[in-house]
Amino acid sequence: MMAVVTKPRIVVAGVLLGLLGAVLLATPAQAHAALVSTYPTRDSVVAEAPRQVVLSFTEGVTPVPGRVVVLGPDGSRVDEDASRATGVQLLIPIRSGAPRGTYLVSFRVISQDSHPVAGSFAFSVGAPSPGGPPTLTGAGSGEDPFIAAAFPVVRWLGYVGLLLLAGAALVLALLWPRRLDARDPNRVLWIGAGLIVAATLLELFLEVPYLAGGGLGDLRGEDVREVLASRYGTAHLVRLGALGAVLVLLRPIIKGTGWGADRVLLAVLGVVGVSTWSVSGHPSATPVPMVTLVADMVHISAMSVWLGGLVMLVGFLLPRANGEELGAIVPVWSRWALYAVAVLVLTGTAQALVEVGTVDALVGTRYGWLVLAKVGLVLLVVGVASMARRLVVPIAAGSADSPGRLRRVLVVEGIVATLILGLTSVLVQTTPARTANANSTAPTVQSAVLSDALFVLTVDVQPAVVGPNDVHLYATTPDGRPADVKEWRVTASLPAKGIEPIDAVILPVTPSHATGQINLPTDGTWTFAFTLRVSDIDQSTVRTDFSVRP
Numbered sequence: 001m002m003a004v005v006t007k008p009r010i011v012v013a014g015v016l017l018g019l020l021g022a023v024l025l026a027t028p029a030q031a032h033a034a035l036v037s038t039y040p041t042r043d044s045v046v047a048e049a050p051r052q053v054v055l056s057f058t059e060g061v062t063p064v065p066g067r068v069v070v071l072g073p074d075g076s077r078v079d080e081d082a083s084r085a086t087g088v089q090l091l092i093p094i095r096s097g098a099p100r101g102t103y104l105v106s107f108r109v110i111s112q113d114s115h116p117v118a119g120s121f122a123f124s125v126g127a128p129s130p131g132g133p134p135t136l137t138g139a140g141s142g143e144d145p146f147i148a149a150a151f152p153v154v155r156w157l158g159y160v161g162l163l164l165l166a167g168a169a170l171v172l173a174l175l176w177p178r179r180l181d182a183r184d185p186n187r188v189l190w191i192g193a194g195l196i197v198a199a200t201l202l203e204l205f206l207e208v209p210y211l212a213g214g215g216l217g218d219l220r221g222e223d224v225r226e227v228l229a230s231r232y233g234t235a236h237l238v239r240l241g242a243l244g245a246v247l248v249l250l251r252p253i254i255k256g257t258g259w260g261a262d263r264v265l266l267a268v269l270g271v272v273g274v275s276t277w278s279v280s281g282h283p284s285a286t287p288v289p290m291v292t293l294v295a296d297m298v299h300i301s302a303m304s305v306w307l308g309g310l311v312m313l314v315g316f317l318l319p320r321a322n323g324e325e326l327g328a329i330v331p332v333w334s335r336w337a338l339y340a341v342a343v344l345v346l347t348g349t350a351q352a353l354v355e356v357g358t359v360d361a362l363v364g365t366r367y368g369w370l371v372l373a374k375v376g377l378v379l380l381v382v383g384v385a386s387m388a389r390r391l392v393v394p395i396a397a398g399s400a401d402s403p404g405r406l407r408r409v410l411v412v413e414g415i416v417a418t419l420i421l422g423l424t425s426v427l428v429q430t431t432p433a434r435t436a437n438a439n440s441t442a443p444t445v446q447s448a449v450l451s452d453a454l455f456v457l458t459v460d461v462q463p464a465v466v467g468p469n470d471v472h473l474y475a476t477t478p479d480g481r482p483a484d485v486k487e488w489r490v491t492a493s494l495p496a497k498g499i500e501p502i503d504a505v506i507l508p509v510t511p512s513h514a515t516g517q518i519n520l521p522t523d524g525t526w527t528f529a530f531t532l533r534v535s536d537i538d539q540s541t542v543r544t545d546f547s548v549r550p
Helices: 008-024 145-175 183-212 221-229 231-254 260-279 289-320 323-356 359-364 366-390 392-396 402-428 433-440
Strands: 035-039 052-057 061-063 069-071 084-086 089-093 101-111 116-125 446-451 456-462 467-476 487-494 499-503 505-510 513-520 524-533 539-548
Touching (some): 061 084, 089 101, 101 183, 145 183, 145 231, 145 289, 183 231, 221 231, 231 260, 289 323, 289 402, 323 366, 359 366, 366 402, 456 539, 487 505, 499 513
Antiparallel strands (some): 035 052, 446 456, 456 467, 467 513, 487 499, 487 524, 505 513, 524 539
């Protein structure tokens, strides 16, 4: 027979320690956007210096001010310090007259889910420099080990606070017997609110050096302003405001003196508060953000109701309520738990389908294996919950030993739930399978330099696979100066399979640079034709073949 702790404070403390222990097992935060291609390509040698460097990611990014740099062969900056993001691409303009030799590109950007992405690569113009790429000094691009370890703990303490606040508020407002002293549950409510406030402020404090790169001693005023003005900072400030309003409205409602409008406003504020966790994380960075944002909000709410209510039931109601009170309370709680677990399963499945994407990603990535482990634990907790539901009828009928048996079953349910929350903490800190899979299957780049009497054209087609492909075009005059192209046209045909020319959608970026996209329906050796008009009457077409993979 399992021994059951009877002191409510010890039960609550045990659950908190279990949740914190699960958090401490989480891995350090990893960036959830991946660099999939660059132009010029890494370690490549190009004939002429590009007018801009182009970095393509798996999701939209925002450059960190002062952290995107291109160094020339002599170590001086050759970028115009005006990098900008457009869609999933980061564009870094390069000053004219850049010399021959090896260049270093160093970048630090913020992905849509508020994680930083940093890296560097080199390319050469004309020929590599004898001494290799230049060295970047003075820019913090490393990760502070303390921040990497503290961030997941602080973030998940906020989740613990949320479930304690939600569980205590619901039970006190709807299930708590009026004859019982409510001081201990009220303490739990305020502990939960305090944890949310502390975690929110600490997250904002840690976010500044986390995004800028560096330690707590490297804080800059512009980095603080950048964080507070970002979506991440706005969400956290809104969370604090919503929490303050919720606490004001909860007092009369818990005492039974609140009226209907108070409850409606409280529900609205609760939705706003919960949404701040979702909009500041990677649910906002998926291919279908509206689906994952709503699913994540409902998922967090269901988790808070289930686990928070479980703490209150095991820690306070079962030890203190009499048989008649339990006969009224337990059936209601049983329905709540059933609905919450069902919602958790449905929303978790929806999120996993988006974040995993394919069977290969499910079985071939760390994220996928964690999802499978979580599914196994969810099935186990559903089985335990079904055992608990069998005790609802005996308790309602007044069985004397059923409350004790229910407590033992619920303790087991709480242990399994703690493991699920621990796995969830690891999942939140792990690169989603769709991104990890994109990293492991890095796209290839087909490149060519095509010469003509009117121009020299450098072409990149990536990822050179069936489906949408990006096309980058850089044109110079035969003597090496940037060309002034009036009109660009790109087509691709596959004569071996009878496919006639397909037009690419081309967007001129500068007079000498254009980018676009073309959708290739099948694999094979495609013939690309590039037509450039450089004056009212002068134009020419160059052709080359590119191999396209399935």
